[in-house]
Amino acid sequence: MTRHQQWTAAHVPDQTDRVCVVTGATSGLGLATARTLAHSGGHVILAVRDEAKGRRTAADLAAERPGARLEVRRLDLADLTSVRAFADGLHADHERVDLLVNNAGVMAPPRTLSAQGHELQFAANHLGHFALTGLLLDLLGAGRDPRVVTVSSLKHRQGRLDFDDLSGARRYHPMEFYSRSKLANALFGHELHRRLSAAGSPVRSLLAHPGYAATALPAGSVGLVKTLFGRLLTPLAQSAEQGALPQLYAATAPEARSGEFFGPSGPGELRGAPTRVALAPQATDTETARRLWEVSEQLTDVRFVLAGPART
Structure with a gap:
């Protein structure tokens, strides 16, 4: 897509x-x-950590669009037990999933370990979404124009993976580990595209980033990160609605192709209409992607079953 x-x-x-x-x-x-998906007629499943907040959100959306089809389901991406329970629930109640938007994330908290002992940002931003995608892949394979959209960040370009210290036990810097988790998102989305394509699967894997958008993401950050992104730079940010356009384009535009990465079209990809943008070289490195995939399988105990098109 050119700038639009x-x-x-x-x-x-x-x-x-x-x-x-x-x-x-x-x-x-x-x-x-x-x-936007609900207003466009979609059956939207709100996958949320706080169910009460999720129900309030669903009520607000239903008030905006009477007749909107909404579900609220609990999902704590930092806890793999919760991820499996969420996937089991979807399998019990749905025959297919047409779209999975891997959007949730945490940014630059103090060093914290997940329920399974993984560094929180790597756990919630990457491992949880890796496991969720793998566990829902059969439902996606049964979907119509099925897509997985994984939300990365401009910060993936500063990310480097240290496979010898993924938990931050030796050295932890909040923003460095955030960039690392966003690189993991980019590596995963790109490698998923490669593997799905090789298997002849109908599922598309796409990537998006919001540029610089005003969201609550910095609220859990510490120190300068919280001050800088949560307060000082906020007047320069675009709205969350504008920041969501790249992932909405990836999720819905007929011309969006598997493997593509979308972000804002303005200077520095900080704001503007969605357009196709480039991944950092380290995000397309096949050896790093292979190793991350293998490590992620080991840490989540999830193996992807990459099937081709359904036979009729």
Whole structure:
């Protein structure tokens, strides 16, 4: 796609009867994405850590669009037990999933370990979404124009993976580990595309980043990161609704192709209409991607079953 200044949420195609899972759907980019999909007729599953907040969000969305099809389901991406329970619930109640938006994330908290002992940002931003995608892949394979959209960040370009210290036990810097988790998102989305394509799967894997958008993401950060991104630079940020456009484009535009990465079209990719952008070289390194995939399988105990098109 070339730069398209006029592409907005109003250009999202009709999503009637599409089953759409959006992680982190109660605020920021996730809420903007869920709202647009619901307003476009989608059956939107709000995958949220706080169910009470999720129910309030669903009620607000239903008030905005009477008749909106919404579900609220608990999902704590930092806890692999919760990820499996969420996937089991979807398998019990749905025959297919048409869209999975891997949106939720945490940014630059103090060093914290997940329920399974992994560094929190790597656990919630990458491992949880890796496991969720793998566990839902059969439902996606049964979907109509099925897509997985994984949300990365401009910060993936500063990311480097240290496979000898993924937990930060030796050295931890909050923003460095955030960049690392966003590089992991980019590596995963690109490698998933490669593997799905090689298997002849109908599922598309796409990537997006919001540029610099005003969201609640910095609220859990520490020190200068919280001050800088949570307060000082906020007047320069675009809205969450504008920041969500790249992931909405990846999720719904007919011309968006598997393997593509979308971000804002303005200077520095900080703001503007969605356009196709480039991944950092380290995000397309096949050896790093292979090793990350293998490590992620080991840490989550999830193996991807990459099937080709369904036979009729």
